Amino acid sequence: MELSSRHIELLIAVDRDGSEPMRAQLERQLRDSVRSGSLRPGAELPSTRDLAQHLGISRPLVMEAYAQLAAEGYLALRQGAVPRVADTAPRLERREFPPELFTTAIYRYDFRPGIPDLSTFPSRLWLKAVDAALKTMTSSNFGYAQRFGVWPLRQALADYLGRVRGVSADPRQILVTGGFEQARGFLARALRRRGVTQLAVEEPGYASYDAWLEAGLSLIPIPVDEDGIDVAALSRSAAQAVLLTPAHQSPTGVVLSGARRLALTSWLRSHNAIAIEDDYDGEFRYDRAPVGALQGLAPDVVVYAGTASKTLAPALRLGWLVAPADLLPGLERELLLMDYGRSRIDQFALAHFIASGDYGRHLRRMRGVYRDRREALLAAISAELPEGEVSGISAGLHATVRFRRRLNEAAIRESAIKRDIGVAFMRRLYLGVAPEASTLLLSYANMPEAVLRTAFRTLVGLLDT
Template sequence: MAEYWSTLDVDLHLSVDPASGRRVGLEQALREAVRDGRLAAGTRLPSTRTLAVELGLARGTVSAAYDQLVAEGQLVAVRGSGTRVAEAAARGAAGAAGAAGAAERGSPRAAPATAPAHPTTPALSIAPLGSGGESVNRPGGAQARPFALSLRPGTPDLSHFPRAAWLRASRRALNAAPNDVFGYGDPRGRVELRRALAEYLGRARGVLADPERIVIVSGAVQGLALLGQVLGGVVAMEDPYIPLFHDVVRANGAQVLPLPVDDDGARVDLLSGRRYRDVEAAIVTPSHQYPIGSTLHPARRQALVEWARDDRRLIVEDDYDGEFRYDRQPVGAVQGMAPDRTVYLGTASKTLGPGIRLAWMVLPEHLIGPVTEAKLYADHQSEALGQVTLAEFITSHDYDRHVRAARLRYRRRRDLLAERLHTRAGRPAAGFALGGIAAGLHALVRLEPAGMSEEEVLRRAAEFDLELEGLGGLWHTPNAFASSGARPQGIVVGFGSPTEAAYPRALDALVRTLSWR
C-alpha cells in the first residue's frame, strides 16, 4: 500500500522555499517556525521518515536538517523520545513575541486583555441558534420531512466519533483536573485547552497562537456573533456562503456586503473598490471555500493581507475543515501571514462532531479584551469538562491519530464519489462537472445550462428518498432556480455525513438522480 502523508505520524505544516535548496530551505522553514512561536517548547516533530514522505524529500535531507538544528540548539534529539523543540530556543521566541505584543498593546486602538470584574454595560442579545434537532451548521435550514438517505453537507460521519479514546481522555483529564474546573472560570476558556490549541494550531495549521490570545466559544456561530457585536460597522462575507452566518452577523450589529467567489476563491480585488470602501472586516474561507470548494489563490492571499494592513482592517478566517486535504499537505492558515490583522476561527465540529460544542478564536492583541467581555456577557464561559477532555485528547496526540484516520476515510469516499460520477448509468458523464474535491467534506456538482436544472435535480433526488443541498439557497440573495443564467446552478454533496453502510446506497441514489430519463 502506498504511503500517504495524510496517514503518518503527527501533522506538521511547513512551507519550504525550493529556491534555497532542499536542505537549506527545510532548515530555514524549521527555524522560522520555532522563532515565530508556531513550534512551542517540547513540541515533538515527525520522524525523519514521515517528514520526508510529507514534503517529498529524501530521508537523508531531513536527517541532515534535523542534525543542523540540533547542533544550533534549536532542537533536541533524545533516544526513544524523538526530536523535539528545545526549551531555550522556544524561550527566545517567546521573548521576541512578548516584545511585539507589548508594542501592539501600546497602540491607541489596543484594548485591555481581560474582561472587567464588574461589567457595567448590558449584554447585547445574540440571535437564537435554531430549535429542536436542527443543526446550526446545516446550510439552508431543515427539510420538511426526513429522508432515508442523505448527502447533505454540514457534519462528519458521527458514527466514527472516537468514543473509547474520548472516554480515556476524559478519565485522565478529570483525574488530573484541579477543583476549580467545576467552578466559574476565565471567559476565554480553560488554560489547559488554550495551551494545547496553541501548540497544535502552530504545528498543524501554521497559526501564531499564544494561549493568551485564544478564546474558547461554543461554535463558529457564537464566534461570529461575538465578532458582530465587537466590530459592528460593515463586514464583507463570501457569496455564496452559509445563510445562517449572514443572519448571525447581521443580528449582532454588523451590516453585511456580499463578496463574490470564483474558482480562485474570494474576489479580494473588489475590496479596494468604491462599493467596499466602508468595509472594516472580511469573513473568508481561504483553505476550502464553502460551498464552491475553491482554495484562495496565493496572489489573492497576499492581496488580502495587504488590504488588511494598509488601512488596519480585519480578516476573519473561517478554517472550518482545514485539516482535511487529500492530495498534498494542507494549505497553511492566512493568519500566519498577518496575525495582527487576522481573527482565526476553528472548530471541532468537522473533526469530531458539532455536539462537542467547542470552537476557538485566535485574536489580534487589540481584540482580546472586547471579545472576552462580549463572551462574559453572552454566557460567562463555555462548558469546562469538555474543554479539559479535548485538551488531553490533543496533548496525548489522540486528536492527531483521529484526524489522520478520518482524513484517509474521507479521501476514499471522495475518490469513490469522483469514480461513480465519472460515468452515470454506464454512460460517460455529461451535463455536470465535479469540483472542490481537493479538500474538505463536500464537493460541488456544477450543473451545465444544457442539462437538468437545480430544481429538477432536487425533485428527482426526493423521488429516490435522497436529501441534497442546492447551491441556490446559499447566495446572500437566494435565487435557487433562476433561469436567467446570471448565477451558476449546482448541488453541494456532503460525502462526510453518511455512515459507512449508507454511503454506497446514497451514491447509487445520486447516480440515478443525475442520470437522464
C-alpha cells in the same frame, strides 16, 4: 402491589386546615398539573405509599384519589407498575411549536455538506480523555473560573494550531467558544462596538448571516473565482472587515492563492480592517500540499476561528478563536455578557485528547476514510453523471458538480426527500443573483462507499424531475 424501587419527587401539598377535603385537594392539584402540561403523558408518579408518607396523610386517601383520576382518564394504574400519567390524559389547549425549532432534518442518505461521519466519533478514546481530565482537575476547576477557556486547553491549542495550521498564537489570545455558530454572534457585536458597519462576505458563501445582520452589520458580497475571494473587488468596496474561508472556500472548495493572500493582508493593514478566517475543513486534504492559515501571515489583523465539529463531532460544541491583542478586550467583554463559558470538564478532556496525540491520530485515520469515500463518489459521478463538471475535491468533505443547464432544483429536492435523501444546491448560497446553471453540492463524509454509490445512483435518477 405498586413498585417503589426509587423515590419519585412530586411538587404537591395539602392544607389540613382548608375548607376543601384533603382528597379533593390532591385530586385537583394532580388534575391541574396534568391538564397544564406540568405532568406530561407517561410521567411517573410516586407510589401511594411514598406520596402518603410525603404528605403525612393516610395511604387509603391517596389510593382513592389515584383511582378517581384513573377513572377520569388522567392516570394509568397497573398492578405491580409505577403509577403514570395516562398517554391520552385530557390537556388544555397549548401552543404547538414547529418541529424544526427542535430538530434538524435527518435523512438516511445525506449529501448535504457540513455533516461529518458521526458514527466514527472515538468514544473509547474520548472516555479515556474524560477520565484523565477528571483525575487532573482540582476542586477549583469545577467552579466558574477560566470563563475564556481553561488554561491547559488554550496551551494545547496554541501548540497544535502553530504546528499543524501555521497559526501564530499566545495562549492568552485564544478564546474557547461554543463552536463557530456562537462565536460569530459575539464577534459581530464586538466588531459593531468597534465601529464596523460594513462586512464583506464571499459570494457564494454561507447559508445564513443572521448573526451579523442582527448585530447591525451590512453585508457586501464579493465574488469568488478559482483563486478565492476577489481582493481587487474587495478593495473597491466600502468594507471595514471581511469574513472568508481561505483554506477551503465554503462552498466552492477553492483555495485562496498566495498572491491574493499577500494582497489581502496588504489591504487589511492599509485600511485598518479585520479579517475573520473560518478554517473551514482546513484539516482534511488529500492530493495537495497543506495550506496554512491566513492568520499566520497577519496575526495582527486576522481573527482565526476553528472548531471540533468536523474533526470530532458537532455535539461537543467546542470551538476556538485566536484574536489580535487589540481586539481581545472587546471579545472578552462580549463573552462575559453572554454566559459563564463552556463545560470545563469537556475542555480539560479535549486538552488531554490533543496533548496525548489521540486527536492527531484520529484525524489521520479520518483522512483515509474520507479519501476512500471521495474516490467512490468521483467514480460514481464519472459512471453515472458524465455531464457534471466536478471541482472542490482536493480537500474538505464535499464536491461541487456543475451542470451546463438549469435543473428543476425545487422538484429534485422534493423528490429526494420522499426517498429519504438530503440534497443541496449552490443557488441558495448567493446573496445576489446566482448563475443560471445549477451546481449540486455532494458530501461524501457520512456514508460508507457502498451506501454512497447506491444513494448516488438513486439521486441521479431524480435529476431530470
